[in-house]
Amino acid sequence: MDKINVDNMLAIEEPFIKVPLEQLRRTVRQTQKQVERETAAVSAELAEVLKNQYRLAPEEIQKTLDALIERLQTLKQGLEQVKQEESQLIQRSKLRAMDLNKLREFESTTQPEFQQWCRQRLDRVLIDYMLRSGNVKTAQRLVETGNLEHFADSSLFAQVMSIENELKDAHSCQGALLWCSENRSALRKIQCSLEFELRLQEYIEMIRARNTPEAIKYAKKHLSPWSDTQLPRIQRAMTLLAFSPSTSCPPYRAMFDEARWAALANDFRMVIFQLYNLPAQPLLHLLLQTGLSALKTPACLSSDPSEHNRNCPVCQTETLGKLAQDLPLSHHVNSNLVCRITGEKMDEDNPPMRLPNGYVYSLSSLTEMAATLDGKVKCSRSGQTFKLSEATKLFIS
Ligand SMILES: [Zn+2]
Known part of the structure; x- marks a missing residue:
């Protein structure tokens, strides 16, 4: 149960690895083109000087050669800068690959090291979300506090x-x-x-x-x-x-x-x-949607707020529910009965109790209510009041 599904986790991490590699590929290609362009121009000008060497004044030749040397020197300076950028991107790719590789070393989801890894992943997922939505300063602060310079695609x-x-x-x-x-x-x-x-x-x-x-x-x-x-x-x-x-x-x-x-x-x-192989939606949304789709039931979509469960994130129509709008309903092999009042699971230890009006609540919630209402219970949906003794126990089959 607590085994880590590495392949599934890696499937969503593709952009994490691909972004710096793609940046590196582009930098290399652009530099290569620039070098080809500059050396071709310099060679052509040099050939022109050689062709006309007997007709040109020595000062003129000197001037052209000086200009060519300066041009090559500028190119060299530019290349040194690019070299730095490239080594940074290589370092970034390496660190990211090493971070994902750790997944293979973890043995279970309860291992503290794995939980630490997940917390760091949550930070970088939040950074991705903030960078996408333009909250650059907040993202930068999280990058600094979490020491995540190489895990953020700020540039x-x-x-x-x-x-x-x-x-x-x-x-x-x-x-x-x-x-x-x-x-x-x-x-x-x-x-x-x-x-x-x-x-x-x-x-x-x-x-x-x-x-x-x-x-x-x-x-x-x-x-x-x-x-x-x-x-x-x-x-x-x-x-x-x-x-x-x-x-x-x-x-x-x-x-x-x-x-x-x-x-x-x-x-x-x-x-x-x-x-850059980045998904159109932030990774945070994709991860949340995965969880929300497992919770979405027909009741979550009801326009009647009394049908909603206060512990269900999909039922929060103004926040997480919005993200779940286009998701399919979850497929439940086993149903869990949850008390509408306490949000607790109903089972043999805390059985579902049916009130005379047909609504069902957990025994613990009704007992607690009866203790304060002089042995009576109030249906939170219809507002009707009954004696606790009128509630009948339901059996889960
Ligand atoms: Zn719901």
């Missing part, structure tokens, strides 16, 4: 938040477009059209500003390359030129709608999460 979420805010608040696509260009091949692989949506937004803003010639030029350069997959939308975008931002015509009014900025921010978040 990734900082990037997400910065680009999202730029879209939502500053109405600018600049950061998001730069991110798309840095991740173009990965986005192409998942057939993502985020860049098209961003380009379309920039085009719409030009029309909003009544800058028609610029908008046409922009569409030719940035929208037409998407004609293979987005032709109908490009055509609609071109028709937009004939409308003013105050139009009431539905499809064009929707294109001018400022709410598109918030939608773009959300699209961006979903795409970056997909690239």
Whole structure:
């Protein structure tokens, strides 16, 4: 019963391992491209100098060579910085793998070391939740107190938040477009059209500003390359030129709608999460939902609050119940009878007692009530009062 199901636990930990590895992969690839680009440029310029060495003045050659050396030195400095970042990511991946590996060493769920591990996991799940919801300072405090620097993806979420805010608040696509260009091949692989949506937004803003010639030029350069997959939308975008931002015509009014900025921010978040294998929902919600789905019964959904059980988290319609809204009902092989008054389990030691009006409560709750109500009990649902002796014992079969 108290054996740890390691495979099940690892199944939800995929992003924990994948995020730093994905960051490392991207850093390596981007650096490699930068090195190739810089060395090709330097080689080309050097070849040019060699070709013209007899025609150029020695000072001129000297100047070009100095510029090339400086360029290579800048590249070297940049690479040293990247090297540091890379070793940090490697260290982070290593520590995370070691942490998950501990699961194989634990023997039971009651072992104090395992419980300690779970508490730390709860902390990182909470950090993930807070970083996603923008509570960065609180997350940072938990990172510091729990010494969880390597277990939090603060830098990734900082990037997400910065680009999202730029879209939502500053109405600018600049950061998001730069991110798309840095991740173009990965986005192409998942057939993502985020860049098209961003380009379309920039085009719409030009029309909003009544800058028609610029908008046409922009569409030719940035929208037409998407004609293979987005032709109908490009055509609609071109028709937009004939409308003013105050139009009431539905499809064009929707294109001018400022709410598109918030939608773009959300699209961006979903795409970056997909690239880093992060689930769209916080891990905290997923874990809570697993538990809630095991507790959800038809009574939890009742609009009559008296049907709800005060000890059932799913019945808390304003809080945890909301998370359970779309979950299926639990499958119960064995039923547990729970007293509505005390929330205690009803069994042979504390049997269910039926009042004359048909409602059932536990013996312990009725005895306790009778002690204060002069041998009488009050049904909490109907408000009727009976003598304790009128309650009949029910037998669980
Ligand atoms: Zn319930």
